[in-house]
Amino acid sequence: MRQPAGRSVRRSGGERKPREERWAELIDVATQVFYEKGYDGASLQDIADRLGMLKGSLYYYIQSKEDLLFDVISTVHRDGLAVVRACADRPGDALERLEGVILGHVEHTCRNLVPTAVFLHELSSLPEERSREVLGSEHAYQGVFRDLIEQAQRDGLVRPDVEPRLAALSVLGSTNWVYRWFRPGGTFPPEAIGAQFADMAIRGIATEEALAARAGRRAALTAAAGS
Template identity: 40%
Template sequence: MVARGEVDGAPDARGRKPSRKRQTRRAQVLEVAARMFHERGYQTTTTQEIGAELGLLKGSIYYYISSKEDLLFELIEQYHEETRGYFEAIVGSDRPPVAKIRELIITSTAHTARHLSRSSLFYTEWRALSEERQQVILAERERHEKALISWIAQAQADGDVRADVDPKLTALAIFGMVNSVYRWFRPDGRRSAEEVGEAFCALAVDGLLVH
């Protein structure tokens, strides 16, 4: 299991705080691993190749990680933590349901586009994790799905969203659109991450509203 203290600077099990040099080096390991998993695929990328990319001697990478799966899980968990941040803020706001739907689409799209390597791992490589760890990923996704379904249903009750809309099917369609961004978005493309989010929002929400 990855020692979390090695990431955030907290003391390890023996009460020792990792040096700044080790923390910096370990952050580099995570960054290179995310890029290589994204470019080559998790299964075909070895820890030795990650180490070689960083100029580490054979086997030295295990000074910074415990296993390849732990490395993947930590990268996905980092992405989770970031999404939890904006998701909880939207859930906790007192804005009306339609406004929450708009904000979730725009923010999720932009976040996915700005973090292509980690988002691709989040959406494609999570199945390489153990069943127990997969359940962590699925539980988080279910929370997002249930929240969006409830906002759509509330907006229908308020008379803002069409009554013939199926909340669950609509939620799945929205997430399918947002989650596809990692496949094709390019930072040097003609639209920014935020502009893509705004365009998705217009496509999805405008079609739901009662006119």
Template identity: 35%
Template sequence: MAKAMEGDGAPVPQRLLAAATRLFAEQGYDRTSVQEIVEAAGVTKGALYHYFGSKEDLLQEVYARVLRLQQERLDAYANADAPIEQRLRDAAADVVVTTIDNLDDAAIFFRSMHHLSPEKNKQVRLERRRYHERFRALIEEGQRTGVFSPATPADLVVDYHFGSVHHLSTWYRPGGPLSRQEVADHLADLLLRALRP
């Protein structure tokens, strides 16, 4: 008798977040109605507004979750005890794998960020900034120590790499010719090769 629902037994807020994430990724934020979300989560509109102040809050929660996760992983790799070359390669490859594992989040990220209100946008940008800067510090460290070529400003190198990471949600499909690990290795390799002195 029961209809298929997003994570049937899970707590309501999680069910809502899961449904929203999938629908935002599939259809875009504006094209997804609150009605669709609550139907997919198997709850009523009232329940949604009991837990989230607005549809926009839901979007922000999606962001917050993925940002937290990626920052933690980057910190772990960046602070590891290994040569700088190894640490950058690991971090660069890991963000690819993690992004492929959460392609929906990534798709939402790069298409829907401008749907956030100015203040929320600002907050998300701030956290993005921290992430960007930790990554840049790795590149600068290698440039300072002569391991990486200083030919390109580190900022630009970061944007070069993350451009390709964001782009993944446009072309990568699970089941394609390359596994996520292969893609990650190739992209990290391209980055490291570009940085050779």
């Protein structure tokens, strides 16, 4: 856990929650308040009121509102990155793993609409150097997609005319936008949205041979499921 500089981690008062639990609650509440009011419209007093604590007590955890936004956005980025990296590490060739990453990213987005909205809307509210600190020097999140496309291209699964970085940006641009229109309980569940987006993305970059092999695998799975 990132500790505010120059502040003690000691707690007093037997009725207080453990620091880890209270910190998680602070991040959740701040995320909701930033979502509802926007970073500029939200105040530390709003967050303290929602938590049922004095505004001054927030400084036990943070140094400023910007500090808190940084921690909120870092948490959102870290959690999403963990999801796509886990999907990228599953068995299969690079194209199969890319498909899984797209599915995982879309489903995670649909199930975390508020944090996603805060991340995408408020990242620019941070100073540029702090935004870069969140994203990483190589844009780690984007890099998961780009690296898989590059690997698939080397393996002859993605067409040679595809530019991996642009392809990764295209996939992320379309899938990130899901948060704007997805509604829980609506016509399309997260799994169906993820499957369609993944299918469209793969069809847009894969070689004819890779698509034929993919269709063969799907037909075999369907036949096995029906036997």
